[in-house]
Amino acid sequence: MNETLTPAGTETRPPGGARICYRRARARDAADQAEVFHHAVMQGAMSHYSVAQREAWASALPREASAWLARHALFTTLVADCDGRCVGFLELDIPRGRIETLYVWPSLSRRGIGSTLLIHAERLLMEQGHDLAHIEASLVLVERLVRRGWQVVGEEWVERGGEKLCRSRLEKRLTAVET
Numbered sequence: 001m002n003e004t005l006t007p008a009g010t011e012t013r014p015p016g017g018a019r020i021c022y023r024r025a026r027a028r029d030a031a032d033q034a035e036v037f038h039h040a041v042m043q044g045a046m047s048h049y050s051v052a053q054r055e056a057w058a059s060a061l062p063r064e065a066s067a068w069l070a071r072h073a074l075f076t077t078l079v080a081d082c083d084g085r086c087v088g089f090l091e092l093d094i095p096r097g098r099i100e101t102l103y104v105w106p107s108l109s110r111r112g113i114g115s116t117l118l119i120h121a122e123r124l125l126m127e128q129g130h131d132l133a134h135i136e137a138s139l140v141l142v143e144r145l146v147r148r149g150w151q152v153v154g155e156e157w158v159e160r161g162g163e164k165l166c167r168s169r170l171e172k173r174l175t176a177v178e179t
Helices: 027-044 051-058 065-074 113-127 139-147
Strands: 020-024 076-082 085-093 098-104 132-138 151-160 163-173
Touching: 020 113, 027 051, 027 065, 027 076, 027 085, 027 098, 051 151, 051 163, 065 085, 076 113, 085 113, 098 113, 113 132, 113 139, 132 139, 139 151, 139 163
Parallel strands: 098 132
Antiparallel strands: 020 076, 076 085, 085 098, 132 163, 151 163
């Protein structure tokens, strides 16, 4: 796969005119990933989870670049890059046909960044022979995923730092999407 995922002419632009490009993660993205994750959980999930739940969730993964860089070896990581900074990312477990994580900087949410990352992930899964994708999504994402054609197949509770958090298991039949 090419490092750049965004076909010419399909970049997105958040307010202010900055261009968003989609590509595979690089080592230098790891520190930004840590910050995107932390802020997406602490700010972006505030309407769905308590402070204690969000603090436990955010502390489940270190706020250190080295931890996120190590995850690059475990997952195919796609990033949304704005002016050289990672503002959103998706971790993909291709052998299992599973999206591991999807986070976008809170002030840039609802602008198509997460949806575009999903389109690229779905395409990669299809290229590897998958016809079904899976995700365990926080309550923040469920409604948006359902609007994108995902089906809820169950609910589960996970424990993070002594706190129980509800999330949904979803799946989607993969079909060719023009990007």
